[in-house]
Amino acid sequence: MPAAEAEAAAPLADDDIRDLLSSLPSHDHLVLAVSGGPDSCGMMAAFARWRDMGGAVPALSVACVDHGLRPAAAAECAGVVAAAAGLGLTAQILRWEGGKPASGLQEAAREARYRLLADHARAVGAGAIVVAHHLEDQAETVLMRLARGSGPLGLKGMATASRREGMDILRPFLWVPKARLAATAGAAGLVPVDDPSNRDPGFTRVRLRQMLPALADEGLDAERLAILAGRIRMIEDALARHAADLDTASRQQSVVPGTVVFDATGWLDRPFIDVQQLLAAVLREVAPDGARERLEALEALAGAVLMAIAEGGPLRQTLQGALVTVTAAGRVIVAREPPRQPARRSD
Template sequence: MSDDQSAISARDAKCLFAGLVTAPAIVLAVSGGPDSVALMWLAARWRRALARGPRLIPVTVDHGLRAEAAREARDVKRLARSLDLPHRTLRWTGPKPKTGLPAAAREARYRLLAQAARKDGATHILTAHTRDDQAETLLMRMLRGSGIAGLSAMARETEREGIRLARPLLDVSKAQLVATLKKARIEFADDPTNRDPAFTRPRLRALMPVLAEEGGDARNLSRLAARLARANAAVEVLADAAERYLALRDRGTSRPGFDAVVFAAMPEEIRLRLLKRAIDRTGHEGRAELGKVESLLAALDRIVGEREGKLKQTLAGAVISVAGGRIRVEPAPPRRTRTR
């Protein structure tokens, strides 16, 4: 890719979207800001150069949080029409939470985008996350004490509700997208919430120039996230092998759970992942928090190390117990609702 101040060329755009040529249809998440407008414009230019390619469907989600959002959605629709693309605006209706609003809005946006993708027969949703977003995500997760998986930040492609969620601009800077739009003389919206210090991400964004002076610019932070993602993928392979090994050792036995002594001999990170996997699969209260799984593992280690004693603990809708040299993870009974 060219330097951060130059517009993205047609050749570069072809590389960005190369893996999507055979998709039947693609939903483009377009809010109206510079990143997503650039995504739509680049994708449309790429598609026009193909003899046969996927249908592109720009979708704007109006969260109903700003008065300007409806006008911005109309502006996106006008631009999409000029690019010969169909456009749809979806609205997040219903009450909005008083706390955790950014996370709730993000969840609603992906849910609505997935619904649009299924309706139009699209296999992919493209979002306009950039290298700058990746750096900010890494910083946020570092401050929250995330593990290796969390510090890998955003993956280039994941699956959500049967739809592939792809981020083709993850190695591209926001500055280069803005330069691309300026060269094409395409206008875009400015969302003031991106600078609102009431939210964590804008506060970290304001720190980026200072971090860059010490070498912590978006390029280096994004590179760190990529290296952590590579390490995380390797550890996942080892965890898969360890899980298969435990299953093979227990083949032919009717005793539930797995051997506590064999489990204890494995590296701590592998044990942690195996335990979290079992709880996430078995529990019915969402994914277990890493810190709580770490505390549970420490308790398991003490019991197994003493070769005596028992443990029974509930976490994320699963019951984890140790007895007779076996570790068991089973569904917890439903919580009783309190009556007044």
């Protein structure tokens, strides 16, 4: 086996683990999301070794979600509890109760998993959830977003730290190959389970995963896709600063709570992407629980706003649960969309 391939399949060394985990955001207590597969078992083993190194290590809890979709899932979660106990960690099984959707099952299961994990983390006093997303997961995410027609910024992939369900989500292994996590689990004596859904070609992510070896033969391997994601994330950070500068320069004081007002007369001199990014941020601010729209809808809104400013307005348009108004004087007003009135019946 070539040296590079051997390294990519070697267990994480103590120095690797220390470097990956000592730079995590500071929390007193972490919940490790462990499914029983090779990735999350490798993560659990890495955290147990980090704890054994001594030093300031947060309290660790393990949680395993039983989605109730496969008969074997209950036994697999019980195996996680036993494996965690063998490493000196406590574990809890979380169950997704109730009916399951006929379509969009993977997305619904993902939403349920994060909701259950966040509720459990709050219950045990943890400040963050750690997941075992790895290098190949990042590559698959980039490919999925590309296939769905995402704009350039959508190709930034997953972040090492994000927020979901009101809880910090940490991904310290995004640059670690899957094989190294699996080897780390094996070195700890753990026997991961095999979830057959990970090979089911009925799921888009699985089909893209099966394409990765062929893409790697052409030079587009998981590492290069992850590097692309990292470069685009840097571009997004720069654009976010541009949008924040535009916000500071044009936002006016509003007398109506929950309403944002801009003097947008200078927006025509700024790059289109700055205006689009600012509008996207303000929509999230005004209507944080609104539906997230596709890029095409945000582009159309930004274009309509700039045209209305150039032509002297007016414009009233709704998007993501917000109402965007452009006045003849070049002011842009963003407020939560008023509730729709029920249609009147004519007797």
